[in-house]
Amino acid sequence: MPDMLVRLDVLADGRAERAALRCAGIVVRRIAAYEAGVLRAFVAGAFSDGWADEAQRCFVHQPPSCFVAVSEGKIVGFAVHECTRRGFFGPMGVDPGFRGRGVGMALLLTSLAAMRDLDYKYAVIGWVGPQGFYERHAGAKVIEGSEYSIGPDWLLPVRPESR
Numbered sequence: 359m360p361d362m363l364v365r366l367d368v369l370a371d372g373r374a375e376r377a378a379l380r381c382a383g384i385v386v387r388r389i390a391a392y393e394a395g396v397l398r399a400f401v402a403g404a405f406s407d408g409w410a411d412e413a414q415r416c417f418v419h420q421p422p423s424c425f426v427a428v429s430e431g432k433i434v435g436f437a438v439h440e441c442t443r444r445g446f447f448g449p450m451g452v453d454p455g456f457r458g459r460g461v462g463m464a465l466l467l468t469s470l471a472a473m474r475d476l477d478y479k480y481a482v483i484g485w486v487g488p489q490g491f492y493e494r495h496a497g498a499k500v501i502e503g504s505e506y507s508i509g510p511d512w513l514l515p516v517r518p519e520s521r
């Protein structure tokens with residue numbers, strides 16, 4: 359899967375998307391340090407241990423480089439930046455029960471605006487899955503020859519029985 363490049367200076371900051379979600383009881387906000395365990399459990403449970411590892415890196419920054427969507431005291435979506443590599447956005451994910459309501463859009467635009475505030479002009483979306491989502495909603499373009507920016511020599515997970 360390729361990486362994509364996004365121009366940050368032409369994007370909205372996600373304010374309108376956050377306001378619309380707030381009316382539906384979903385708050386998009388930055389994660390706090392004391393919520394690290396909850397973030398890890400959500401990402402590992404809904405997505406993968408690998409994504410949970412990447413997401414945990416958000417706490418090396420102050421403030422943490424992660425936004426979450428919260429409904430009734432629970433995380434229903436997350437997006438991190440400046441975690442996998444410098445200047446990278448992602449991973450991002452929304453709980454399947456909350457997809458199609460604009461949560462992904464709000465997380466994406468809010469995070470990319472935060473990267474713009476860090477003085478980035480462009481962001482790299484690493485190893486994309488839903489290319490069409492990023493093309494249509496952030497004007498992202500595939501970076502030619504970028505298929506293996508992450509891996510392919512990554513370490514395999516250690517299973518308990520092989521320890």
Ligand SMILES: CC(C)(COP(=O)(O)OP(=O)(O)OC[C@H]1O[C@@H](n2cnc3c(N)ncnc32)[C@H](O)[C@@H]1OP(=O)(O)O)[C@@H](O)C(=O)NCCC(=O)NCCS
Binds near residue numbers: 449452457458490
């Ligand atoms: C991709 C993802 C984050 C989108 O979240 P979401 O909350 O459903 O997105 P939104 O409701 O904000 O959708 C916004 C728009 O994107 C479109 N969209 C959503 N998922 C899409 C996908 N996988 N591919 C193409 N377009 C998509 C929607 O149709 C909508 O378009 P519209 O505004 O024209 O109707 C979510 O599907 C997800 O968590 N997927 C699994 C994890 C993943 O692939 N993460 C990205 C890793 S790089």
